[in-house]
Amino acid sequence: MLKIKTPKSGKAKREIEKRAPKLVESGKKTLILQGTKTSNVLNAVLTEIYHLKKDSAVRYTRKNENIRPFESGGETSLEFFSLKTDCSIFVFGSHSKKRPDNLVIGRTYDHHIYDLVEVGVENFKSMESFTYDKKLSPKVGSKPFIAFIGEGFESVDELKHLKEVLLDLLRGEKQDLIDAGCGNLNLAGLDHAYICTAVSSNRVFFTHCAMRLKKSGTIVPRMELVEVGPSMDLVVRRHRLPNDSVRKEAMKTAKEQPKKKVKNVSQDVIQGKVGKIYVPDQQVGSVALPYKAKGLKRERREAKMKHETNDRAPKKQKENSE
Amino acid sequence: MTGMDTQEHQIDLGHLMAFDPLHHFPSPPTSREELVKECLQKGTVLVQLIADALFNLPSTEDIDGPLVKLPPPMTRLPREKHLPKPKPPTKWELFAKAKGIKNRKKDKIVYDEQTGTWKRRHGYDRVNDDKDIPIIEAKMTDEPGEDPFVKRQAEKKKRVEKHEKNRLQNLKQAAKVGALPSHIQLAATALPITGTQAAPKKASKNELQDIASMAAAATASGGKFDKKLVGEKPEKHKGKYRKFLPVVEGTGIGSQEKQQTEKVLNRLISKNSHEILNVDKAINMYNVKKEKKRKNQRGKDSSTSSKLKPKKQLQKKSLKKGGSSKKGKSK
Numbered sequence: 324m325l326k327i328k329t330p331k332s333g334k335a336k337r338e339i340e341k342r343a344p345k346l347v348e349s350g351k352k353t354l355i356l357q358g359t360k361t362s363n364v365l366n367a368v369l370t371e372i373y374h375l376k377k378d379s380a381v382r383y384t385r386k387n388e389n390i391r392p393f394e395s396g397g398e399t400s401l402e403f404f405s406l407k408t409d410c411s412i413f414v415f416g417s418h419s420k421k422r423p424d425n426l427v428i429g430r431t432y433d434h435h436i437y438d439l440v441e442v443g444v445e446n447f448k449s450m451e452s453f454t455y456d457k458k459l460s461p462k463v464g465s466k467p468f469i470a471f472i473g474e475g476f477e478s479v480d481e482l483k484h485l486k487e488v489l490l491d492l493l494r495g496e497k498q499d500l501i502d503a504g505c506g507n508l509n510l511a512g513l514d515h516a517y518i519c520t521a522v523s524s525n526r527v528f529f530t531h532c533a534m535r536l537k538k539s540g541t542i543v544p545r546m547e548l549v550e551v552g553p554s555m556d557l558v559v560r561r562h563r564l565p566n567d568s569v570r571k572e573a574m575k576t577a578k579e580q581p582k583k584k585v586k587n588v589s590q591d592v593i594q595g596k597v598g599k600i601y602v603p604d605q606q607v608g609s610v611a612l613p614y615k616a617k618g619l620k621r622e623r624r625e626a627k628m629k630h631e632t633n634d635r636a637p638k639k640q641k642e643n644s645e
Numbered sequence: 646m647t648g649m650d651t652q653e654h655q656i657d658l659g660h661l662m663a664f665d666p667l668h669h670f671p672s673p674p675t676s677r678e679e680l681v682k683e684c685l686q687k688g689t690v691l692v693q694l695i696a697d698a699l700f701n702l703p704s705t706e707d708i709d710g711p712l713v714k715l716p717p718p719m720t721r722l723p724r725e726k727h728l729p730k731p732k733p734p735t736k737w738e739l740f741a742k743a744k745g746i747k748n749r750k751k752d753k754i755v756y757d758e759q760t761g762t763w764k765r766r767h768g769y770d771r772v773n774d775d776k777d778i779p780i781i782e783a784k785m786t787d788e789p790g791e792d793p794f795v796k797r798q799a800e801k802k803k804r805v806e807k808h809e810k811n812r813l814q815n816l817k818q819a820a821k822v823g824a825l826p827s828h829i830q831l832a833a834t835a836l837p838i839t840g841t842q843a844a845p846k847k848a849s850k851n852e853l854q855d856i857a858s859m860a861a862a863a864t865a866s867g868g869k870f871d872k873k874l875v876g877e878k879p880e881k882h883k884g885k886y887r888k889f890l891p892v893v894e895g896t897g898i899g900s901q902e903k904q905q906t907e908k909v910l911n912r913l914i915s916k917n918s919h920e921i922l923n924v925d926k927a928i929n930m931y932n933v934k935k936e937k938k939r940k941n942q943r944g945k946d947s948s949t950s951s952k953l954k955p956k957k958q959l960q961k962k963s964l965k966k967g968g969s970s971k972k973g974k975s976k
Contacts, residue, residue, distance in 0.1 A: 324833060324834045325817065325832065325833055325834070326832045327812070327831060328829070328830040328832050329828060329829055329830075330828055336828050340828060343729070343827030343828075344726035344727055344728065344729045345726075345729065346729060348725055411725035411726075430725075432726070433727050437723060446677070466661060468662075468695055468696075469660065469661060469662040470664075470687075470691040471662070471664045472687045472691065473665070473666075473668055474666055474667060476664065476666065477666040486664075490662060490720065490722065494662075502717060504716065506715050509707065510700065511709060512709075512710065518688035520684040530684065530685075532685070542701075543697050543701070545693070548688055548692065565723070574723055575728055576721070
């Protein structure tokens with residue numbers, strides 16, 4: 324006794340198709356939300372992250388008391404929100420005495436929790452506290468440079484995991500074309516960079532800078548970094564790596580993309596590649612001519628009048644057809 | 646720049662990412678500003694490296710600026726959703742492949758023989774519409790009372806139902822593999838029937854309440870501490886199955902204890918005594934006997950004529966009436 328349910332409008336169908344799993348995936352959306360208690364610092368951090376990722380992020384402002392990412396039962400709400408908003412990265416902020424200014428950055432696979440990293444925020448400086456030339460401020464949505472400094476990112480397990488998660492969080496949108504290998508980048512639009520430095524085995528200094536490109540001798544401009552955005556110290560507290568089987572499945576790549584059909588191109592055995600060009604109908608009779616009628620040209624008229632006043636009696640002038 | 650390349654830097658152009666794995670802070674940085682400055686310095690170096698590689702890529706000129714084609718990224722990141730599974734072939738597709746039937750593209754406009762014009766294949770005012778047929782010739786196999794037009798419509802309806810059923814089966818097969826098209830959902834309209842062919846009856850509100858209270862009573866504490874839903878009423882039968890007399894009696898009619906013991910005593914004595922007549926039981930026994938006798942006599946008298954029968958019965962009835970009245974008075 325099954326019934327086939329299909330969307331009744333084209334718009335609904337298009338929305339569902341956008342959320343369907345694809346061969347090559349476009350950028351992940353981020354969900355930013357908070358738990359029962361938040362501090363001022365944490366609120367500022369969450370809003371700034373939201374501003375950094377304005378187009379591809381969803382901000383929930385209510386308090387959610389039943390979300391505990393590291394406990395087995397406390398992730399159902401997160402998975403439900405991820406399903407509803409179609410977000411596969413989430414940033415969950417909470418504040419408690421044991422874990423002050425806590426941020427849990429997690430990723431989902433198929434709307435189930437894939438992995439989690441818990442960091443504490445210290446020494447936070449918000450965007451407003453930095454003074455800089457406003458002309459340099461980066462535009463929303465431009466692709467950032469990401470730099471990771473420090474041997475900790477390779478030697479310490481938690482920092483390695485954090486590096487991967489930060490890369491996923493900070494990279495820009497429109498990744499599907501770049502992943503496929505045909506993405507284009509406009510070099511004039513490069514204006515900001517994220518710098519993450521592993522200061523010690525559990526502390527990462529994170530900052531966001533605008534880039535100024537200065538003229539140098541070669542085609543490559545000289546880069547100058549000006550600190551712009553939020554800067555904070557991330558102290559890694561806990562983390563959960565993904566299951567091996569889930570990890571294997573998530574890292575599977577599509578083997579080959581089927582070649583996109585190019586329209587109006589066909590292969591002929593004799594002539595080879597043949598293309599069709601459609602030329603629109605040319606209305607030769609009704610095209611407006613660029614040349615005005617002789618009598619209408621004002622300069623000609625005025626010049627003639629001036630000429631006449633200077634010289635002999637005025638000739639019979641042609642009438643202007645206005 | 647190249648002089649400083651003694652250190653190994655990993656550059657991933659697809660992500661515009663640079664990683665310096667060999668840097669380490671030899672001593673804890675003295676102050677925060679120093680730390681920030683050092684980080685910015687190192688950051689500048691890395692960013693410059695990426696820019697070097699980036700600007701050396703072949704670029705195309707565009708109105709907004711030079712466009713550069715980024716190479717695919719080297720670091721692999723996990724997907725957010727599973728890979729789409731290929732749809733299993735439908736029953737028709739399998740059949741067509743086996744038989745070698747190729748799909749032929751059909752035109753949208755078809756020539757209509759009847760009117761002699763070009764009409765569309767599907768939709769309003771279409772070719773070969775059922776309602777445009779003026780005359781259907783009768784065949785030898787037709788029954789006289791049948792309406793051929795209605796018959797045609799019924800056949801079409803059956804065909805459409807069959808197509809829908811096949812489509813549902815194909816979708817179920819796809820759903821089993823996990824390759825259901827994203828815009829289609831299969832929803833269950835009713836629970837499956839088990840056992841008899843009768844459809845499950847919808848339970849009424851009272852029935853549901855009874856069942857719920859029965860289920861609640863199955864717990865160790867008799868359902869007393871179960872969490873009740875919003876709007877759920879408390880159970881009707883509170884569970885008091887024994888009635889205890891009050892310890893202190895008020896001033897009322899008679900003594901409750903005396904009444905209770907009298908009731909019990911009467912019951913006991915009446916069960917074991919032979920003299921006391923149970924009126925109901927006596928009447929029942931008598932009626933059953935009467936019925937039996939009537940049946941036997943009817944069977945015996947079937948051979949005799951019908952005229953004689955009613956009189957005999959009347960006589961017997963009067964006799965019986967007297968007997969029963971006597972019995973009733975004897976109590």
